[in-house]
Amino acid sequence: MSDHLLEHVRPYLDRDPAERIAYVRAPRWIGHQVAQRGHERLADLLARPPSLRTQGLMLVGPYANGKTMIAERFAVEHLRRSSEQRLWMIQTREGAGLGHFYGSILQALRAPGGDLHDVNRKAEQLDHLLATLKPRMLIFDEFHNALRGRTRDLEAVFAFLRRIGRQYDISPVLIGEVAIYDFINTTSEMASRFDLFAVPRWQYNEEYLMLLDSLEAVLPLARASDLSDERLARRIFNLSEGLIGEIVAIVTKAVIAAIRSGAERVTKASLDRLHYLPISQRRNTPMREELL
Template structure:
């Protein structure tokens, strides 16, 4: 029984209901080609020799497509791998201007909020942290948030990214939507410093069907759902719109529904009962009209 599941997942079938649900909801790493390629490139930044002009990476793609999870897993892998922590992540905050950008970086580097409002003082605190911590790779998640301000603030942020290599031997990694790619490639100077690593939407085909097989093996349901077979595979793809984050969310919620109703497998009827609205349609969803 349960031959369709990964070996480490099979014991979860016998766990109490709450534990099974928690296992289904837990974030899970999926070693896709794009994810593995990203990790190889990130490792290359970590292993490079010292230089006065560091190269950077852009991990670019649509929302809900696994970019942040790729970065978080890489950080976790290197948390305890060296005497000094070498990889840090800054969650770029909503809000425009240098003050918001520096505050994001200070928080990402583990320093308590200082309450400073002066850009100059915030810049001094960032410099002090970089000198003390000596990071090797600095990841800016949702970097598109930093690009919504005045042109002079955006240019100042780009100048800071250039200074990271010259003064601190840090390789910056920018994670975000296509706006990051557009802004970086707007000038030859910045484009020469960052290589793009795309995390595109999935296309319907053998690779996507293999992804569904992998997810089916990771979800503790007693019976096989045959997710890679028509028409259920087409339905999952249509609901997810080719986004891996949406695919995982849809199948996780469907698996929980299958556990609760006793069916122990995901079927087209399960997806219909789920009544899931794709991201692109949520502005026009009936629920929104009810809120007016």
């Protein structure tokens, strides 16, 4: 009856509903083809020979599409395999100017940030840390946060990215929305320093159906739902608008509802009962009008 589940998932069918729901809600890695190719690109960049003009990488795509998870998983695997930390992930702060940008890096390196406006002091502190830690890669998540300032602020950030390559042999990885691609390609000089790895919306194809099969195999329902069947797969795809974060959210909500109701499987009718709204439709909904 549980042949549709992976072997390590089947014992969860004997747990109480609260434990099963907690397991369903837990974050999980989905090793789809785009993610695997992303890891290959990051691994190639980390393994490159020393250079005075390092190459960087852009991971660009729409929100809620797994870009951060690809990078975080790569960073975790690196820490597990390597005795020496060679990359750091940085959450780029919102706000214009080098003060905010330097603060993001110092926080990731677990250094005190100090006065936000003392940019020279931050630069000295950062130079000392980079010389000491000798990272080969800095991954800037939500780098589009750094692109909202004045032209001179952006020029200073890009100058810093060029300098860390020349001075410290560091490859920057920029993660975020398509604005990153647009800004990097404003000048040929910056465009020549960054390769692109696109993380586009999913298409309704065999790879998407395989993703649904993978999800069904790790979410403990006693009965098979056949998520990759045309009616269910098409419904999930339309609701998610091709975003993997939304695909996982929809399936997760449907599985939790199936556990609570005792149905133990997802159907098109149970999907409809979720009343799930695609992201593009949430701005002008009757529910929003009730909030005014």
